Amino acid sequence: MVVISSTLTGDGAAQSKRIPLTQLARGQRAVIDSESLTTLAEADRCLLRAMGIHESCELKVCKAGAPCIVEVERTRVGLCGSVASKVFVKPCDGCPAA
Numbered sequence: 244m245v246v247i248s249s250t251l252t253g254d255g256a257a258q259s260k261r262i263p264l265t266q267l268a269r270g271q272r273a274v275i276d277s278e279s280l281t282t283l284a285e286a287d288r289c290l291l292r293a294m295g296i297h298e299s300c301e302l303k304v305c306k307a308g309a310p311c312i313v314e315v316e317r318t319r320v321g322l323c324g325s326v327a328s329k330v331f332v333k334p335c336d337g338c339p340a341a
Contacts (some may be wrong), residue, residue, distance in 0.1 A: 247248045264311060264322070264330040267304045272338040275300050278330035287326055296330075303340055 263277050277298035285340055294301070295315040306312035309324030322330070 250259045250273040259292075261331045261333055264304075264313070264332050265307070267307060267326065267332065267334065269304055269307050270300060271334060272303045272332045273332035274338070275302065276333055277305075279329065283326070283329055291326075291330075293324075294318075296320065300309070302332070 267273055270280070275296060275298060280291070280298060283291070291297070291318070293335075295318060296313075300315060301316045302313040304311070305314050305319055309327070310321040311324065311327035312319055313319050
């Protein structure tokens, strides 16, 4: 299941804090920031897409660090640190469980 969501601030505005995937802790959930994928090499984008990581998809960190292991659509995927550090996400601690 792919969930597209935004976190709202107290005044109702969408929160757009972007951080590298490598800065998330184990158990944290986030949504992929689509802009960050455009800066990756085409080969990396294609590989991520094949593994289920695409624009606006939700993920959960299973293991922080290198390799970074994330759960996407009930599948765990390992990313090398150099790629994970280039993928930016928007944390969404209120995202529903996958």
